[in-house]
Amino acid sequence: MDKREQILHIALELFYSRGYDAVGVQEIAEKSGVSKPTLYYYFKSKYGLLEQLLKEGCTRFVEGLEQAANFTGDLRGTLWACARVFADFAEQAPRFYHLLFSMFHFPHESAPYQAVRPIVRRQQRAVEQIFEAASGQLGNMHGRQKQFSLGFAGLISYFIEMKFEESKSGEICISDEEIYSLVHQFMHGIYS
Amino acid sequence: MDKREQILHIALELFYSRGYDAVGVQEIAEKSGVSKPTLYYYFKSKYGLLEQLLKEGCTRFVEGLEQAANFTGDLRGTLWACARVFADFAEQAPRFYHLLFSMFHFPHESAPYQAVRPIVRRQQRAVEQIFEAASGQLGNMHGRQKQFSLGFAGLISYFIEMKFEESKSGEICISDEEIYSLVHQFMHGIYS
DNA sequence: ACTATTATATACCGTTCGGTATAGAGGCGT
DNA sequence: ACGCCTCTATACCGAACGGTATATAATAGT
Numbered sequence: 001m002d003k004r005e006q007i008l009h010i011a012l013e014l015f016y017s018r019g020y021d022a023v024g025v026q027e028i029a030e031k032s033g034v035s036k037p038t039l040y041y042y043f044k045s046k047y048g049l050l051e052q053l054l055k056e057g058c059t060r061f062v063e064g065l066e067q068a069a070n071f072t073g074d075l076r077g078t079l080w081a082c083a084r085v086f087a088d089f090a091e092q093a094p095r096f097y098h099l100l101f102s103m104f105h106f107p108h109e110s111a112p113y114q115a116v117r118p119i120v121r122r123q124q125r126a127v128e129q130i131f132e133a134a135s136g137q138l139g140n141m142h143g144r145q146k147q148f149s150l151g152f153a154g155l156i157s158y159f160i161e162m163k164f165e166e167s168k169s170g171e172i173c174i175s176d177e178e179i180y181s182l183v184h185q186f187m188h189g190i191y192s
Numbered sequence: 193m194d195k196r197e198q199i200l201h202i203a204l205e206l207f208y209s210r211g212y213d214a215v216g217v218q219e220i221a222e223k224s225g226v227s228k229p230t231l232y233y234y235f236k237s238k239y240g241l242l243e244q245l246l247k248e249g250c251t252r253f254v255e256g257l258e259q260a261a262n263f264t265g266d267l268r269g270t271l272w273a274c275a276r277v278f279a280d281f282a283e284q285a286p287r288f289y290h291l292l293f294s295m296f297h298f299p300h301e302s303a304p305y306q307a308v309r310p311i312v313r314r315q316q317r318a319v320e321q322i323f324e325a326a327s328g329q330l331g332n333m334h335g336r337q338k339q340f341s342l343g344f345a346g347l348i349s350y351f352i353e354m355k356f357e358e359s360k361s362g363e364i365c366i367s368d369e370e371i372y373s374l375v376h377q378f379m380h381g382i383y384s
Numbered sequence: 385a386c387t388a389t390t391a392t393a394t395a396c397c398g399t400t401c402g403g404t405a406t407a408g409a410g411g412c413g414t
Numbered sequence: 415a416c417g418c419c420t421c422t423a424t425a426c427c428g429a430a431c432g433g434t435a436t437a438t439a440a441t442a443g444t
Contacts, residue, residue, distance in 0.1 A: 003421090003422090034423090035423050035424080036423090037421095037422070037424090038421075038422055038423080041420090041421065041422075
């Protein structure tokens with residue numbers, strides 16, 4: 001692994017476990033086996049390192065989500081596909097997933113939130129788009145697209161969070177059935 | 193306002209807007225109009241200040257939630273009462289609410305999360321208790337209490353977050369009808 | 385009046401923070 | 415052999431960090 005990758009890897013590990021602000025550049029460099037100027041050579045600042053980390057870790061996820069959110073008439077299927085993208089992401093890159101979603105909730109003026117803001121936006125727009133496209137079919141959701149999209153995203157991410165808390169290894173596995181059940185719950189409530 | 197209260201007030205404002213780690217004790221003291229040793233006189237450390245802030249701000253909320261979560265046979269009514277407690281809290285202390293819920297998502301090893309952990313626990317237990325009590329009535333939710341409780345909490349907090357993002361003033365108002373609709377959505381899905 | 389306790393400030397501690405000036409090593413084309 | 419570009423380290427910067435030793439007002443009990 002080259003040094004640049006190594007730095008990103010260690011930074012993820014540290015930001016994940018203690019948070020961006022609580023981790024010093026010094027420590028990242030030392031644990032990566034490089035000196036500080038090397039880190040500053042690749043990423044021009046601590047913030048730049050965070051940005052790059054997010055950018056390189058999210059590309060596939062966000063693109064996958066946008067593709068899955070392409071509504072073609074089947075709401076259940078579309079929601080299922082989106083939930084699957086979330087779940088795959090959380091399975092394949094659990095630390096990264098956790099870091100990302102914790103940053104979603106940071107104070108809006110903080111540096112970490114500034115860095116995730118574009119990703120939050122893209123993710124939210126993708127999910128909203130589903131319900132906007134579907135509102136043509138389902139009159140009763142008119143004007144409630146935003147409520148539904150946030151509700152859906154909230155349901156998914158809380159479910160994944162629950163899986164993390166259950167897991168001892170830090171790794172999780174989410175079956176297709178679980179996702180189906182979750183989407184079903186969202187669409188038809190807890191009684192069915 | 194006495195100095196102790198003033199410090200807590202300013203600390204809330206600063207932690208809310210930039211996060212615990214990014215705010216220095218110096219700044220809190222200066223903006224509160226006191227010197228650092230005064231701050232350390234009332235709260236023995238920066239972390240102690242955070243703990244005290246959370247404790248004093250949460251007591252009423254958590255107690256209210258535990259009371260509302262007392263299941264007496266009416267699931268819809270119980271969920272409604274709980275959601276109302278969340279909403280009241282968010283209305284009455286928006287900054288505090290936001291700070292608290294952002295800390296729920298911090299890295300588990302970080303100092304801020306250590307401080308909110310007991311509150312998270314109490315809150316989760318209260319909501320779980322509802323579904324455990326209700327599972328006697330509703331066979332189909334057996335074994336899924338945790339999923340439901342996290343799903344419910346997720347739905348509520350995402351809804352409130354949405355209200356915050358819509359609001360320009362930072363203050364929000366959540367009507368009884370909105371809460372009813374939210375609980376209904378949770379129980380019967382988005383189609384009804 | 386004397387003493388003890390509470391509440392406050394000045395001035396300082398060592399450490400760590402994010403970031404950089406400078407220089408050297410290694411390959412690479414000419 | 416020379417200059418150029420990429421990569422890396424030593425050693426340092428001023429500022430800010432969390433926290434404290436010490437002194438002093440003010441208040442209250444006796």
